[in-house]
Amino acid sequence: MRFIWRAAALAAMTALLWSAHAQQPVRIGSTLALTGPLGSAGNIQKVAIEVYIDDLNSRGGLLGRKVEWVLKDDQSRPDLARTLYEQLATVDKVDLLMGPYGTASILSAMGVAQRYGKILIHNSFGTPRLAKYDMQFSASGGAGDPENVWPNLVFDAVATAPKPPKTVAIVTTKFPSAHSIALGAREVAKKRGLTEVLFLEYEFGNRDFGAIAARVKDAKPDFVFAGALGLDGVLLLDAMKKIDYQPPMHFYTFPAPGPMLKLPEAKNALALTTFEEHPPHTGNPQATQFIQGFRERAAKASLPSTSVDLLSTIAYASWQVLEAAVSGARSLDDKALAQWLRQSQVDTVMGRLSWQGTPEGPPNFVMGKDIYKVKQLQDGKWLVVWPKEFAAPGAKLIGP
Amino acid sequence: MPSYALLGQSALSGVFIGALYGLLGLGLTLSWGMLRQINLAHFALVFLGAYLTYQLGAAGMDPLVTLALIAPAFFLFGAALHLLLARFKVNALNTLLVTFGFMVMLESLIQWIWSADFRRLESHYGDVKWKVGELFVPLPELLTLALACGLALAVWAALRFTDLGKAMRATAEDAPIAAAFGVNEKLLSLLLSGLCAAFAAVAGMCLALSHTLAPSQIYAWIGVVFAVVMIGGLGNPLGPLVAGVVIGVSEGLTMAVTAPVWAPLVSFSLLIAALLLRPEKF
Structure with a gap:
């Protein structure tokens, strides 16, 4: 018991x-x-x-x-x-x-x-x-290999513009990730036959973009590829506005989304994304x-x-x-x-x-393709414009 | 070879950013050179001033008018800070540590109120610019230059030509002897400390007019403004403005003709040169 x-x-x-x-x-x-x-x-x-x-x-x-x-x-x-x-x-x-x-x-x-x-x-x-x-x-x-995939994605997108760019200015922070993507963009642009009219590197945390904006304006590129993070894109656009310059087409790697939205001169700016608040997402x-x-x-x-x-x-x-x-x-x-x-x-x-990696790539990374898209600031909203199947209904890349 | 328009615009941009360096350095050089206080909280005060300008501007007040509220409030804060440092007889080196603490506290306060995200003052000043020949002159930067020149010259003239200024210089030179001649050292120090904080309010307003704000950016200005203050000479109100413009133009031209990545080296190379060539000034 x-x-x-x-x-x-x-x-x-x-x-x-x-x-x-x-x-x-x-x-x-x-x-x-x-x-x-x-x-x-x-x-x-x-x-x-x-x-x-x-x-x-x-x-x-x-x-x-x-x-x-x-x-x-x-x-x-x-x-x-x-x-x-x-x-x-x-x-x-x-x-x-x-x-x-x-x-x-x-x-x-x-x-x-x-x-x-x-x-x-x-x-x-x-x-x-x-x-x-x-x-x-x-x-x-x-x-x-984002330094290969992302520049190709961006150059594919701008190639759909009514007048595709023939010259490019690449301006980039020295911040490692954005910098390596910008260096990749140089290679991709070269392979695609675009003429690089300007390549500039600046320190992360740069305060004065006046001279950089003046050099971009002086170079007269068809397309500005900015390896810009956070506030850099806003500061560069601010500086461009002050010298009365608007690039024909412009891309910023990962801009601060909020401030960019409120900036009139950021009109038609391009950036990378995975998701935006519109169909089909x-x-x-x-x-x-x-x-x-x-x-x-x-x-x-x-x-x-x-x-x-x-x-x-x-x-x-x-x-x-x-x-x-x-x-x-x-x-x-x-x-x-x-x-x-x-x-x-x-x-x-x-x-x-x-995450099925390959022997030549880093562990658990897929090489050569991803799910990123290109978005554009149109009428105060970020809209995906490329690839076509992910574009907002009726949205197309606006360019010169 | 860069075009003349590019060189001119870059140099002008350097003059404008240099004026902001000078304005940021004005209060710092006076407190360092005349009160023997290395006031790191000055940078946080500048940003607090910028955020308050942003807030009042968002409520519809003209950014310039906001100074009527912010500058007096900062004057009181500066005087109170001096009272605290004087009460505990904090020496010059320790003021660096104490005011670093205040800077961190003010940064946390800014972040608590306005969050870590970017804030941007939308004002009608931002849309105004003029074309002079090939060069563009934006109004916010021109205002900054005018205020920096005006304040630096006014303080220089006040220190040189008024009894109050002479008494302040005498106090900075030798406080006990000045006191023996009837100078009220404590009152003058309070006044000067308050003025330095009020100058931070002016610099903050200019910063808000031309820059997007984030709390962490406080630290981005410390290095170059310290260089400007040291090159300009401690306690010299015109020094930071002149040094700021020299550094700004040098940086601008460096960015125009070489890689922009070299630009930050300019200010610190000039600082090292100044330290080597004029060691007696430091």
Whole structure:
């Protein structure tokens, strides 16, 4: 009789412990650049991820457990990102890691993830050839060779203009990712027979674009390819306006979307994107839900622009990838998740992602193709204009 | 060979950015040279002034008129900061550390209120420009140049020709002796500190007129403005303006004839040259 009582008590305790474990949230740690030079981008990503986690938890979370996001501010500093990821892995002892924002911080986080054997899904790694870790997965939708794919995409787009460009001016920041893409643009332009009338490099954080604008004007290019990040494009356009110059066609790699929208002289500017708020991108319920949730939260967070675009979408998609991996592998084990991702495809809000790498490319990167599109600022709205199948209804590239 | 229009426009652009360097450096050089306070918070104050101009401008107020509210408020803040530093007898080197703390706090305050995202003042001034020969002259930059020249000359003249200015210079030279001659050193220091902060408000307004704002950009100006202040001579109100224009034009012409990536080297090469050739000034 005593044995039966003891067995029953043990069973009850085991059940209680199991139940308590099942009630504990899955803790997922990451940093974002909430302050510092990349702060504007980091705050947009924070809002997008919060929208996703709310939705995920309303659907029961991961493996039946709620998700708790342990977020730290890396202040746009890769050195701090490294320290914070160490903390997340050793002190906070999170179940999973997610990537920070920006190439340099992702590279820092990747080193820590490798040291602790953690999977790292990231969304804004601009120099894939630097990724050597085989459990890192990009959810940005970009190829392993963006310096080849993106310039080709852009030059394909401008070739559809009524008067395709014959000359190009390439102006670029020395910031590594944008710089390598601009160098790729030089090669692509040359191969396509365009004449390079100007090539300029400036330091990241340059304040005065007056002389650069004057040189662009002096060179009289048909097309300006600006390897510009964040505010650079706005500052360059401002400087061009002051000398009464409007380039016939102009492209900016990753401009700050909000300020660019409000700038009249940014009319017809081109940029890269994965998603914009118009059909065919909005043609599924998840996209609609994301847009609505993002608008509400972005307004509460006082973001200058409440529209969903590249930055918010890649952040959202990276968590979609994580959820798909956990659900697919039915596990939180890092190796199991990595194994599942290597063999699978994930449908995200911005398109289908896969990670079947090739021996010549960085691990888990597809080479030579990706899901990026070219958008253009038309009548105060960013509209995808290339490739045609993703273009906004009736939208065409406007050019001279 | 670059065209004359390109060289001229680049040099003019250098004059304008140099004027902004000078305006940013005016308050800094006075507090450093005359109060022995290396006030890093000055940069954060400039940005706070710019954000307040943006906010009041967005509410419909003319950016120039906003100075009537912001400058007096900053004057009080500057005086209060001086009271605090004087109360705890913070020496010159330590003011660097203390005011760095204030700078970080002000940056956090700016970010808390306006977020880390970019903000841009939309004003009618931004649309006005004139064509003089082959060159374009935008109004916001011209205003900055006029204010920088006007304030630097006014402060220089006040320090040189008025009793108040002479008393301030005497206090900066030797406070105990000046006090022995009846100069109220504490009051003059408060006044000067307040004025330096008010100059930050003016620089902030000019910054808001011609630049897009983000809290983290506070740090982007520190290096070059320090160079301008040191080359111009500590405590010399005309120095930062002259040094700023020299650096701005040098940077502009460097960008016009070589790779723009070389431009930042110009200001620091000039600083090193100044330190080597005029060590007694530092």
